[in-house]
Structure formats: structure tokens, C-alpha cells
Amino acid sequence: MKKIALVLFLALCLAQPVLAGELEGLKAFVRGDYATALREFKPLAQKGMAVSQAYLGVMYHGGMGVPKDYKQAAKWTRKAADQEFAMAQWNLGSMYKKGQGVPRDYKMAVYWFRKAAEQGAANAQYSANAQYSLAVAYFKGQGVPKDYKMAVYWVRKAAEQGKAQAQYNLAGMYDTGQGVPQDYVKAHMWFNLAAAQGNKDALKNRDIIATKMTPQQIAEAQRLAREWKPNK
Template sequence: MPVLLRLSAFVFTLAWGAATLAWAEADFQKGLAAYKAGDFAAALKEWRPLAEQGLPKAQHNLGVIYYNGRGVPLNYAEALRWYRLAADQGFGLAQYNLGAMYAEGRGVKQDYVQAHMWYSLAGTHGDRKGLSGLDDLEKKMTAADIATAQKLAREWKPKKK
């Protein structure tokens, strides 16, 4: 393939990617405005396609909607699913919320090791609540469980979509 043709294809790909990101952000913001206005159905309509395409902040926000039963029946299992998809991509707030679900046993069997791991990861990905959640959690854990959780956090790798 001639160099000019490859360069043109590369530039087109970059431009297409930038346009797609701008479109996704615009739809995300529409959903956010609807959520803040209390129109949870409209927020869900904007965020679901973005979440299904793998946008972590949209996935996280669907988790919030299902966790709180905003415009949908309260559904911890569905909240857990969306939080995990975002958390697996390194989205700190979703990691914190996933840790809280494990700590409280909501939608999942209570598991302090998993909660600790997710709180630790949340802290390393910018969510300070994750680090503060560790103090209370560690009081309920054995030293061996804490060591296991720390090992899991060190070995964790982000996943795409």
C-alpha cells in the first residue's frame, strides 16, 4: 500500500474516532442533564447505548440507576453487572461502588477480600473514598485476608469492554 494511501487511512481513522468520542460525550451529557432533572427514563435512554458500547462512565451510571431504583425497579444484580463492567476498565468510582456492594453483601455474597481489593483499586484510580473505606473494612478482616486482597489488587489488570 503506498505511503500516502496508508497515511490517508490513518488520518481518516483518527478523525472518525474523534467524531465518535464527541458524539458519545454529547449523548452522555444529555443523559446527565436528564438525570439531574429527575427524568431517569431519558437518562437511561441516553446512557444504555453508550454503556453497551463500553463507555465506563455510562456503565457506572447505569449501575447507579439500578442500585437506587431510579426510574427502574431496584435491582442489585443489574447494578453489580454494570459496576463490574466499568470497574474492570479501571473506572475508580465504579470500583468503589463495587467494593461497597461486596462489603455490604448487596446483590452478591458479602466478601471482604473482594471489597478490599476493589476499594484499593478505586483509590489508585482516583477515588479517595476507596482508600477511606479500607480503614473500617480492615477492622473486620484477618491479616491473611488483607494480604490476599492486596495481592489481588496488585495483580489486577484492566479489561476492555
């Protein structure tokens, strides 16, 4: 968990201007010193600093150094989301999807997921999460009409940024022909890429789909997987 937090912290420092106090707050947050993080974030959040607002929202959402309070989480997350901070936009979309601190509203969830998804490489981590969330919305028809082609459009964007679950789902859609023509070579390729990131279901499904393929098709799928590079 701390490794994940450190990755997100470093990505944030590269993508978003951070004040000295926010930097201290982020360091404290990563090491689990939530009292210090709260002391640094709160006054800056009250002054309108988006990074501090977003992380204050995370802390209220998770009960980190403060009592868990979804309404406060939504309040601070929205303030950061309104400043085009992708992490907060994705988090706010997730809160609307789950009805945490706000009424459950799939249309509003899609609205915020789309805002984050369209930020692209500058906020790749949260952009990919939002793209995947949009794909799920289109696949299930939550907040938008069910549309497998749009689900493929968004899940591909997330998969191409290296999100393992998106790669797994895109492979499944190629396997079944949902939203795309059925293509076992591409299904094998995407299952292979997801499996390389530790997705056990992808490994199992890759081996199952291989039984439907010729040796030449398997070799082509393996070549595509070897040559694949994430969009960053």
C-alpha cells in the same frame, strides 16, 4: 482540567474519524480558545458531523464561547447521539437525568446511558461513565425498578475499565452484601484499587474493613489488587 481535556481529545481521535476542521476545533477547545472552536465546529455541525455536534452541545451546556443555553445544548447533543456517538449519548442521558434543556425523565436517561454503555472498548471513557450511571439508576430505582444485582452488573463493568468511583462503589457492595454475597477480600481489593487512584474514602474504608479480616485474607486481597488489569 486541561490534562483531562487532553486525554479525552486523544481518546476521541483514536475512536472516532475526525475531519481536518474538527481537529482544529478540538485543538482550540483543549487550549480554551472557544471562539476558534466555535468557528470550526458550527458549520461542520450544521453539515451533520457528529464530533462537531457533540462539542457544540458541550459548549452551549457550559457557556464556553457562547451564552449558556441548555436547549441548544440538548439540540446539538441529540443530533450527535442519534449518530451513535457515545460521548453525546452519555451527555444526553445526563441532561435527561437533571432536566437540563429537556424535561427530567429518568427512563430516557437510562435509555441513553444504556446506548453509550453498550459501545464498550471503542469508546471506553464514555462507555464506563454510562455504565456507572446505569448502575446508579438501578441502585436508586431511577427510570428502572430498583435492582441491586443489575447495579452490581453495571458498576462492575465500569470498575473493570478502571473508573475509580465505580471501583469504590463495587467495594462497598461487597462490604455490605448488596447484590452480591458479602466478601471482605473483594471489598478490600476494590477499595485498594480505588484508593490507588486517589479516592480518600476508599483508603479509609479499606483500612476499616481490614480490621474485620485475617492477615491471610488481607494478603489475598492485596495480591488480587496487584494482579488486576483493566479491561480496555
